[in-house]
Amino acid sequence: xxxxxxxxxxxxxxxFTSCNEFxxxxxxxxxxxxxxxxxxxxxxxxxxxNPLSVEGILLGRQLFYxxxxxxxxxxxxxxxxxxxxxxxxxxxxxxxxxxxxxxDRNSMPLHNLAWHHHFFWDGRSPSLREQALEPISNxxxxxxxxxxxxxxxxxxxxxxxxxxAAFGDDEVTPDRMGLALExxxxxxxxxxxxxxxxxxxxxxTLTAEEQLGFQLFNGESNPNSPTPGADCFHCHGGALFTNHxxxxxxxxSNLTDIGLxxxxxxxxxxxxFKVPSLRNVAYTAPYMHDGRFQTxxxxxxxxxxxxxxQSPNLDxxxxxxxxxxxxxxxxxxxxxxxxxxxxxxxxxxxxTRIETDTLYQNPF
Amino acid sequence: xxxxxxxxxxxxxxLTACDPDKKPEIVRLDVRIHPTFGSNADVVxxxxxxxxxxxxxxxxxxxxxxxxxxxxxxxxARVDLRNEYAHISLPDKSTLSIPAVITPGQYAGFAxxxxxxxxxxxxxxxxxxxxxxxxxxxxxxxWGWTGGYIxxxxxxxxxxxxxxxxxxxxIALMENKMDVVVMAPxxxxxxxxxxxxxxxxxxxxxxxxxxxxxxxxxxxxTFDNGLxxxxxxxxxxxxxxxxxxx
Numbered sequence: 001x002x003x004x005x006x007x008x009x010x011x012x013x014x015x016f017t018s019c020n021e022f023x024x025x026x027x028x029x030x031x032x033x034x035x036x037x038x039x040x041x042x043x044x045x046x047x048x049x050n051p052l053s054v055e056g057i058l059l060g061r062q063l064f065y066x067x068x069x070x071x072x073x074x075x076x077x078x079x080x081x082x083x084x085x086x087x088x089x090x091x092x093x094x095x096x097x098x099x100x101x102x103x104d105r106n107s108m109p110l111h112n113l114a115w116h117h118h119f120f121w122d123g124r125s126p127s128l129r130e131q132a133l134e135p136i137s138n139x140x141x142x143x144x145x146x147x148x149x150x151x152x153x154x155x156x157x158x159x160x161x162x163x164x165a166a167f168g169d170d171e172v173t174p175d176r177m178g179l180a181l182e183x184x185x186x187x188x189x190x191x192x193x194x195x196x197x198x199x200x201x202x203x204x205t206l207t208a209e210e211q212l213g214f215q216l217f218n219g220e221s222n223p224n225s226p227t228p229g230a231d232c233f234h235c236h237g238g239a240l241f242t243n244h245x246x247x248x249x250x251x252x253s254n255l256t257d258i259g260l261x262x263x264x265x266x267x268x269x270x271x272x273f274k275v276p277s278l279r280n281v282a283y284t285a286p287y288m289h290d291g292r293f294q295t296x297x298x299x300x301x302x303x304x305x306x307x308x309x310q311s312p313n314l315d316x317x318x319x320x321x322x323x324x325x326x327x328x329x330x331x332x333x334x335x336x337x338x339x340x341x342x343x344x345x346x347x348x349x350x351x352t353r354i355e356t357d358t359l360y361q362n363p364f
Numbered sequence: 365x366x367x368x369x370x371x372x373x374x375x376x377x378x379l380t381a382c383d384p385d386k387k388p389e390i391v392r393l394d395v396r397i398h399p400t401f402g403s404n405a406d407v408v409x410x411x412x413x414x415x416x417x418x419x420x421x422x423x424x425x426x427x428x429x430x431x432x433x434x435x436x437x438x439x440x441a442r443v444d445l446r447n448e449y450a451h452i453s454l455p456d457k458s459t460l461s462i463p464a465v466i467t468p469g470q471y472a473g474f475a476x477x478x479x480x481x482x483x484x485x486x487x488x489x490x491x492x493x494x495x496x497x498x499x500x501x502x503x504x505x506x507w508g509w510t511g512g513y514i515x516x517x518x519x520x521x522x523x524x525x526x527x528x529x530x531x532x533x534x535i536a537l538m539e540n541k542m543d544v545v546v547m548a549p550x551x552x553x554x555x556x557x558x559x560x561x562x563x564x565x566x567x568x569x570x571x572x573x574x575x576x577x578x579x580x581x582x583x584x585x586t587f588d589n590g591l592x593x594x595x596x597x598x599x600x601x602x603x604x605x606x607x608x609x610x
Contacts, residue, residue, distance in 0.1 A: 037490075040490055041490060042489060042492065042499050042500045042501040043494045043501075044494055045494030045495050218508070222586070222587050224587035224589070225587045233508055237506075238506060239490070239500075239508070240501070244504070267411075268424070309529075310527075315530070316425070316519035316520065316521070316531060316582075317519070319530045319532050319582045
């Protein structure tokens with residue numbers, strides 16, 4: 001009998017102590033953040049284990065813009081991903097790290113990442129949360145130990161409150177840093193407010209030149225077709241203006257950077273890089289993974305006449321760019337006015353919200 | 365006495381619940397597409413050179429949208445499995461599950477379409493949920509602003525004059541929608557996996573003998589002298605029964 005009473009008391013104690021309500025501790029609640037999907041965009045497959053919350057996004061934004069993440073507290077993520085340049089590096093070909101080291105690939109734009117499956121030009125990161133932490137420890141970027149960043153953040157009172165608001169307690173961990181940065185970057189959208197989006201919505205008209213550029217953009221490069229086409233849409237089609245694939249677009253016959261091949265180890269992947277979105281492309285010069293083209297005119301001229309048909313693993317989608325047309329000439333064979341029309345159309349994809357929306361801006 | 369009646373009832377309940385011969389009221393069917401090439405039992409995408417007559421080809425992409433699944437009864441009737449879609453991307457995404465209600469029984473064949481009905485094909489692609497096979501972000505087969513889906517995107521390289529050149533055939537438009545019927549006895553009294561052989565050589569040879577060198581190395585289904593339509597007729601005849609296992 002005595003043992004039975006003791007057992008019941010023990011069970012009751014366990015039950016009481018495991019009940020947060022008993023001790024006055026309420027369950028952690030965050031404010032859900034609903035991503036406003038622009039009209040015409042496909043539905044994103046958001047990470048189920050990291051639901052967007054206002055608290056998580058605000059913490060992620062603080063981390064994104066805080067130079068404390070770097071070795072000498074001189075650089076933040078935002079240093080190389082400026083909203084004024086479509087979240088790229090201020091027109092730089094390559095970014096410079098904390099100790100003056102120069103990178104080897106152009107800073108990628110950060111928008112509409114909710115629709116992406118792999119990150120970096122070579123796709124080496126399968127999730128945004130993992131991608132977010134890599135530049136911190138990369139020796140040619142922020143060059144800092146992530147665990148040291150954790151220590152630094154724990155000493156900052158403002159982060160204690162921010163982590164508690166986002167995750168229920170003030171514990172700082174690399175995983176939580178990644179999750180918060182993921183939330184902030186998932187919230188960065190471009191779409192719905194560009195001239196092109198207004199044209200699609202029927203509230204704006206394109207100029208004749210822009211309209212021609214739109215037709216060329218979506219036209220097929222086919223010598224049998226009565227109308228010319230620039231064949232852009234195969235890789236940059238749809239509302240997101242990218243197919244998110246990894247492709248070799250024929251920049252070089254001899255590869256100096258093997259891209260995806262360096263990640264997978266497969267020869268068949270040599271020379272493949274992520275197809276970037278063309279939304280906000282006017283903001284994101286220079287272009288290509290190595291920033292070799294300073295202007296959109298140069299990019300279009302490359303596609304018009306410069307695609308290397310002997311480039312290893314040249315994507316079959318590039319077939320319209322290398323075939324012989326009009327006798328001995330190769331490539332798209334677009335006239336100057338047609339090339340200018342393409343540039344005019346691409347400029348309609350500019351969405352100034354990316355540099356004006358306060359959610360995206362530096363909070364410090 | 366009461367105890368006895370209660371025990372008897374309980375025993376009967378247990379016995380009926382444990383009937384080993386009781387068949388499920390519905391079954392699930394998984395369908396796997398196994399790519400081969402003529403006598404090659406497997407196809408290694410991206411690297412394997414495949415010889416067909418005078419042509420040597422390599423496959424890098426075989427993406428398709430499947431819909432309009434149906435079972436063919438032994439009486440020849442068609443049992444439609446409605447509102448099911450699949451995105452097949454060989455070799456990685458080769459299996460689809462059909463969670464629709466399938467009445468257990470003996471069937472004589474399996475049918476599906478490569479492509480979509482007109483309403484779905486030209487409908488708003490943004491309605492599909494994140495992981496849905498018709499979400500353009502999942503399948504990369506939507507034509508974007510020009511509307512409609514590519515039903516099958518087949519790509520690769522071929523050899524000509526000692527050089528490797530790309531080939532690309534994107535089959536789209538309603539007139540190129542493909543209906544596939546594979547006849548074979550199908551014992552679907554329980555959850556099974558049906559493996560269909562897809563002979564990629566037949567994509568070039570089944571009905572029309574086609575060659576990238578002779579007949580053209582690309583088509584987007586327009587201004588192609590009927591090449592995409594011939595390829596669609598070939599593709600529809602490329603599937604055959606391979607196995608049905610629990």
